[in-house]
Amino acid sequence: MSKEQSENGFETISVPIHYSTSELIKKENPGKKAPQYIAGLTASLAALSMGNTLAWTSQISEELLEGQLGFPVTVDELGWVGSFMPLGAATLSLFIGPLADLFGRKLSMLLLIIPATLGWCLLIWPQNLAMLYSGRFITGMVAGAFCVLSLIYSSEIAQKEIRGALGSYTQMMISSGILFANVMAKFLSIKGFTIACAGIPIVFGAIFIFMPESPIFLMKKDKVQQARTALLRLRGEDYYVEEEIKEIETSLKEYQMHSGMAIVKESLKKSSSQKACIIGLALMIFKSANGMDAITAYTSYIFENVKMGLDAKYGTIILNVFQVGSAVVQSLVVDKLGRRLLLWLSAAIMTVCLILVGLTLTLKEENIVAEEYHIYIDYIPLIALVVFTIAFSLGLGPIPWLMMGEIFPPEFKSLAASVATFVSWIAAFAVTKMFLVVEDNLGGDIVFYIFAVITTIAVVFTLALVPETKNKTFNEIQQSLN
Known part of the structure; x- marks a missing residue:
C-alpha cells in the first residue's frame, strides 16, 4: 500500500488492484465485435429466404385468382396456398433441434438448401394445384427451419453485449426478404420473380460456407481445438479464448447434469419454470396471431379490397x-431500451392501427360515409398498416424469438423452444387460412x-407477467419469475 496527499490535506491510502493473468488478458482484449456481426449477418441471410416465402402470395393473389399459372385458383384455394407455408414450418419445427445437434448448426443450414431448391422448382413450374400446395409446404418447412437455425447460430457465436443485436438480424432479414419478393413481383412475371426467390438460398450457401461452426456445438462434440479456432475467428487472434472455453465446458456440464425427462419433470414443478413456459408460449402465439402473417400473405389483395387511391402493389412496397x-432500428435499440418496454409498446400501437383499419372498412362497407368523402379516408388503411408494421418489427415480431432463449431453463430449453415454435406456426397457419x-x-x-382484441390481450399480458431480461443472467431472470 502507498500513502498519497489528497487535495484537502488528508493522507489517503492507495490499495493496488490485483488481476490474474487471464483477467488482465481478457480486460485488454475483450474481443472484436466485427467478425461476430459479419457471421451473424451472413447466417441471417437464410431468413431472407423466409421473407421471400412468406410474401410469395402477397403481390400475386389477384393473378392466381385469374388463373395466370395455367389453372384456376378459387378464393378458398388461395387461402390454402397462403397457409400451407406456415403449416410446413410447423411440421419441421419439432425436429429442427435434434437435426441441429446431429449435423451442427452450419451444416444443417447448408443441407436445407437442397429441399429449398426442390420446393422453389415446384413453384416455378407448377402443373396443377397439388404441385402448388407441395411447393408452398416444402418451402415453408425450409423457411421455418432456416429462421430457427439462424437464431441458434447467432446466439451461440455472440458475446452477451451484442446478443440482442445479432438476434434482431433475423427479423431484419425476414423483412428484407418480404420487400425483395414484393419488388420482384411488381416488375417481373410470376415465374421470373419466383426464380429470383429460388436463387436466395443458393447465394446464402455460397457465402455462409466460409463462416465458422458454432463453438458451443463443437464443444458438445468434444472438438475443443476446433472450438478454439472458431472463437479466434469470431473474437480476433489476440483474444484469450481459454476462459470462454472453460465457461462453455462448465455450462455444458451443468446442462448434462440437468438433462433427462426426470429432471425436466422436476424442473417443471418450480413456479419459475412454469411461468417461463407460459410466457414463452404466449409470446410466440401473440407473435403469430396478431394478423401480421396474413397481412403479409395477402397485402395487395387487402389493398385492392380497401379500394384506396393508390396502386395496391406500390402500397405493398411502401409498407x-x-x-x-x-427492423434496422430495432437491432440498434433492443439492447438499450429493453425487451419488455418494446413488447408492450409495440402491441399497444398495433392495437390502435388495427382498430383504425377496421373502422375505415366499417365506414365504407356500411355506407356511413358518403362516397364523395371517401377520398378523406382512403389512405388511412395504408398509413395505419405502415405504422402497424413498424410497431410489429420493433417488438412483437423479433422479441419473442429472442426471449425464448433467455427465459427457458437449460434442462428443457430445446424441447420448450421446439414446442413454442410449433404452436406459433400453427397459430400462423390458422390465422392465414381463416x-x-x-x-x-x-x-x-x-x-x-x-386482431385488435388479440394485441390488446398481448399488452395486458406483457405488463402483468413478462419480466425484463436485458443484460440479465439466467439466474437473475429466474429470480424475477419467482
Missing part, C-alpha cells in the same frame, strides 16, 4: 420499406377487430 427500416374465410363471410372490418 415493406418501412418494415425493413424499423383470414379470407372470415373476410368473405363476416367482412374485412371484423377480421381487423379480432
Whole structure:
C-alpha cells in the first residue's frame, strides 16, 4: 500500500488492484465485435429466404385468382396456398433441434438448401394445384427451419453485449426478404420473380460456407481445438479464448447434469419454470396471431379490397420499406431500451392501427360515409398498416424469438423452444387460412377487430407477467419469475 496527499490535506491510502493473468488478458482484449456481426449477418441471410416465402402470395393473389399459372385458383384455394407455408414450418419445427445437434448448426443450414431448391422448382413450374400446395409446404418447412437455425447460430457465436443485436438480424432479414419478393413481383412475371426467390438460398450457401461452426456445438462434440479456432475467428487472434472455453465446458456440464425427462419433470414443478413456459408460449402465439402473417400473405389483395387511391402493389412496397427500416432500428435499440418496454409498446400501437383499419372498412362497407368523402379516408388503411408494421418489427415480431432463449431453463430449453415454435406456426397457419374465410363471410372490418382484441390481450399480458431480461443472467431472470 502507498500513502498519497489528497487535495484537502488528508493522507489517503492507495490499495493496488490485483488481476490474474487471464483477467488482465481478457480486460485488454475483450474481443472484436466485427467478425461476430459479419457471421451473424451472413447466417441471417437464410431468413431472407423466409421473407421471400412468406410474401410469395402477397403481390400475386389477384393473378392466381385469374388463373395466370395455367389453372384456376378459387378464393378458398388461395387461402390454402397462403397457409400451407406456415403449416410446413410447423411440421419441421419439432425436429429442427435434434437435426441441429446431429449435423451442427452450419451444416444443417447448408443441407436445407437442397429441399429449398426442390420446393422453389415446384413453384416455378407448377402443373396443377397439388404441385402448388407441395411447393408452398416444402418451402415453408425450409423457411421455418432456416429462421430457427439462424437464431441458434447467432446466439451461440455472440458475446452477451451484442446478443440482442445479432438476434434482431433475423427479423431484419425476414423483412428484407418480404420487400425483395414484393419488388420482384411488381416488375417481373410470376415465374421470373419466383426464380429470383429460388436463387436466395443458393447465394446464402455460397457465402455462409466460409463462416465458422458454432463453438458451443463443437464443444458438445468434444472438438475443443476446433472450438478454439472458431472463437479466434469470431473474437480476433489476440483474444484469450481459454476462459470462454472453460465457461462453455462448465455450462455444458451443468446442462448434462440437468438433462433427462426426470429432471425436466422436476424442473417443471418450480413456479419459475412454469411461468417461463407460459410466457414463452404466449409470446410466440401473440407473435403469430396478431394478423401480421396474413397481412403479409395477402397485402395487395387487402389493398385492392380497401379500394384506396393508390396502386395496391406500390402500397405493398411502401409498407415493406418501412418494415425493413424499423427492423434496422430495432437491432440498434433492443439492447438499450429493453425487451419488455418494446413488447408492450409495440402491441399497444398495433392495437390502435388495427382498430383504425377496421373502422375505415366499417365506414365504407356500411355506407356511413358518403362516397364523395371517401377520398378523406382512403389512405388511412395504408398509413395505419405502415405504422402497424413498424410497431410489429420493433417488438412483437423479433422479441419473442429472442426471449425464448433467455427465459427457458437449460434442462428443457430445446424441447420448450421446439414446442413454442410449433404452436406459433400453427397459430400462423390458422390465422392465414381463416383470414379470407372470415373476410368473405363476416367482412374485412371484423377480421381487423379480432386482431385488435388479440394485441390488446398481448399488452395486458406483457405488463402483468413478462419480466425484463436485458443484460440479465439466467439466474437473475429466474429470480424475477419467482
